[in-house]
Each structure stands twice: as structure tokens, then as C-alpha cells.
Amino acid sequence: ELSTIPQEVLDIAEGIRSMRIRGAGKIARSAAEALRIAAEKYQGEREPSVFRRYMAKVADTLIETRPTAVSLPNAVMYVMQAVFQQTSDFDELKKGVIDAANRFIEDSLNAVKRIAEFGSKRIRENSVILTHCHSTAAVSVITEAYRQGRVVKVYSTETRPFYQGRITTRQLLENGVPVVQIPDSAVRYIMHEVDQVVIGADTITSNGAVVNKIGTSQVALAAHEARVRVFVAAETYKFSPMTVIGELVPIEFRDPTEVVPQEWLEKHKNVRVLNPSFDVTPPEYVDAIITEVGVIPPQAAIMILTERLGWAIDKIKQAGL
Numbered sequence: 001e002l003s004t005i006p007q008e009v010l011d012i013a014e015g016i017r018s019m020r021i022r023g024a025g026k027i028a029r030s031a032a033e034a035l036r037i038a039a040e041k042y043q044g045e046r047e048p049s050v051f052r053r054y055m056a057k058v059a060d061t062l063i064e065t066r067p068t069a070v071s072l073p074n075a076v077m078y079v080m081q082a083v084f085q086q087t088s089d090f091d092e093l094k095k096g097v098i099d100a101a102n103r104f105i106e107d108s109l110n111a112v113k114r115i116a117e118f119g120s121k122r123i124r125e126n127s128v129i130l131t132h133c134h135s136t137a138a139v140s141v142i143t144e145a146y147r148q149g150r151v152v153k154v155y156s157t158e159t160r161p162f163y164q165g166r167i168t169t170r171q172l173l174e175n176g177v178p179v180v181q182i183p184d185s186a187v188r189y190i191m192h193e194v195d196q197v198v199i200g201a202d203t204i205t206s207n208g209a210v211v212n213k214i215g216t217s218q219v220a221l222a223a224h225e226a227r228v229r230v231f232v233a234a235e236t237y238k239f240s241p242m243t244v245i246g247e248l249v250p251i252e253f254r255d256p257t258e259v260v261p262q263e264w265l266e267k268h269k270n271v272r273v274l275n276p277s278f279d280v281t282p283p284e285y286v287d288a289i290i291t292e293v294g295v296i297p298p299q300a301a302i303m304i305l306t307e308r309l310g311w312a313i314d315k316i317k318q319a320g321l
């Protein structure tokens with residue numbers, strides 16, 4: 001009989017599922033925090049094997065919440081490494097898990113700062129920037145570039161159907177950055193005014209494709225046509241070790257009621273509504289990926305994977321996933 005998962009942990013899982021907690025970086029940090037709380041509040045037998053089974057159940061509960069952003073399983077795997085460290089001392093094991101979770105959160109926040117520093121240097125003087133969805137990493141790059149006096153205006157897409165663009169617009173305004181909200185369908189119309197596109201990522205594959213909020217590939221296509229550079233701001237835990245063994249990135253489809261109201265669906269019973277939440281931008285449409293360890297071409301994704309996530313690749317290969 002495993003001890004029950006604390007309510008606080010279940011609330012974080014539900015927060016991720018319902019998108020109260022959203023954005024790949026925040027999801028990852030919240031998952032690490034949930035594992036830390038689970039370890040701290042563990043009431044069961046002080047026996048490593050029992051504790052490990054309980055933590056594995058918590059890990060599964062977290063991973064099941066949303067499928068696309070690899071930052072979630074990467075964060076969970078990172079902390080779970082400490083859960084499976086070789087020791088028979090329960091207190092040492094528990095402390096190791098709490099430390100690993102805290103380390104992940106701290107490293108993640110530092111990574112975003114580094115990305116802002118590196119990315120801002122790539123923004124030219126007097127730039128008009130376009131961004132899509134709400135990415136903490138992208139907002140950090142844009143805000144830092146603005147502080148350095150290089151950004152004159154930001155176009156922020158509203159990002160239907162969930163309107164994460166409104167969060168971006170609000171945050172940029174709070175940071176003092178001049179921002180104009182546009183509907184997603186206005187991207188190609190406005191692109192001739194744009195100097196650079198800065199977006200985030202949920203997952204980056206071993207061949208350098210960028211999985212991000214639905215509509216990102218259209219933005220990149222319009223930018224490509226207009227010869228506008230596309231920069232992706234992404235921490236190294238957004239790179240997917242699973243793609244190294246040939247796995248495809250699962251694309252989340254969300255409820256149709258995010259696209260049309262329930263009443264409308266009921267009135268039009270034979271209409272099918274699709275709500276894909278993410279899309280894939282091929283590496284050819286991305287100029288550079290800004291990570292906390294450096295600015296790289298998307299084709300160098302495998303280098304980040306082997307250098308930073310080699311441990312995860314080994315694990316996945318061993319597990320034969």
C-alpha cells in the first residue's frame with residue numbers, strides 16, 4: 001500500500017493539465033517543485049524501495065498531464081535520477097531528491113537569464129520584433145534588448161484559441177516595452193514591418209525542428225518569405241532525448257470548446273472541430289536557437305542533446321523506450 005499523493009502535488013498536476021500553469025519552462029519548474037513537495041510530505045515507511053515506488057507514481061501523475069513539452073519529462077527524469085541513486089539510507093535519499101529538485105529550479109531560472117543576455121545581443125538597433133504565444137524565454141530576450149535600447153516596437157499575436165498572446169502583451173507592457181497586439185491572421189500582413197521574430201519552444205528534436213504553439217510554423221513561413229530572421233529562445237531541457245531514438249513528438253489536441261462555445265457545438269452536431277495545440281517548424285525556417293550554453297544553428301541540436309542530455313539518452317536507451 002503506497003502512501004497517498006499529497007493534495008498540493010495533485011493540485012500542481014491539475015494546474016498543468018488545465019493550463020493554469022503553462023509554458024514549457026514553468027511547467028518543468030512546477031513539476032520539479034511537485035516532486036520536492038512529494039518527497040518532503042512523504043508519510044510512508046522509511047524504506048528506500050517503498051519511497052521509490054511512491055515517487056515513481058508521483059512522476060507518472062505529473063508526466064501524464066500534458067504530452068508535448070519535453071521540458072516536463074526532462075525535469076521529472078532529472079529529479080528521478082536522485083530517487084534512484086544508490087543508497088540504503090532513507091534520509092540521505094530524501095535529501096538528495098529535494099536537493100535535485102531545488103537545483104533544477106535554480107538552474108532553470110539562471111538559464112532564462114543567460115538566454116536573455118545572449119539573445120539580446122542578436123537584436124539589431126531599432127528593431128521591430130514579432131513574437132507568438134507566451135514564452136518566458138522570448139519575453140526575457142525582448143525585454144533585455146529593450147533595456148539596451150534596441151527595440152522600438154513589438155507585435156504580439158493574440159494566439160488563438162487560448163489567447164496566451166494577451167499574457168505576453170501584458171508582461172511586455174509591465175516591462176515598459178511598446179507592444180501592439182495583432183490577430184494571428186495579421187502576421188503576413190505585418191511581416192514587412194518586422195525585423196526579427198523571437199519565439200520560445202516546447203520541444204526541439206534531434207534534427208533541429210522546433211515544436212511550439214500552434215501557428216508558429218505559419219509565422220516562420222511568413223518570416224522566411226519576407227527574409228526576416230527567426231530566433232528561438234530555449235533552455236537546453238527543451239531538447240528531446242526521445243527523438244534521438246526516433247520517437248516523434250506527440251502533438252496535444254485540446255478540447256474543441258477552446259475554439260467554439262459549447263452551445264455552438266450543440267447546435268451544429270455534425271460539425272467536427274479540431275484544436276491542435278502545437279506545430280512543427282522545420283530547421284530550415286529557424287536562424288538560430290538561443291540556449292543558456294550558447295547560440296547555435298538548429299542543425300547543432302544533436303550536440304546539445306549529447307552534451308547536456310547524454311545521461312537521459314542513455315537512460316531511455318537502457319529502458320528500451
Ligand code: RUB
Pocket residue numbers: 022023024025026069132133134135136137138164199200201202212213233277
Ligand atoms: C506555450 C508555448 C511557449 C513555450 C515556451 O504553450 O508554446 O511558446 O512553452 O515557453 P502552452 P517558455 O501555453 O500551451 O503551455 O519560454 O515560457 O518555456
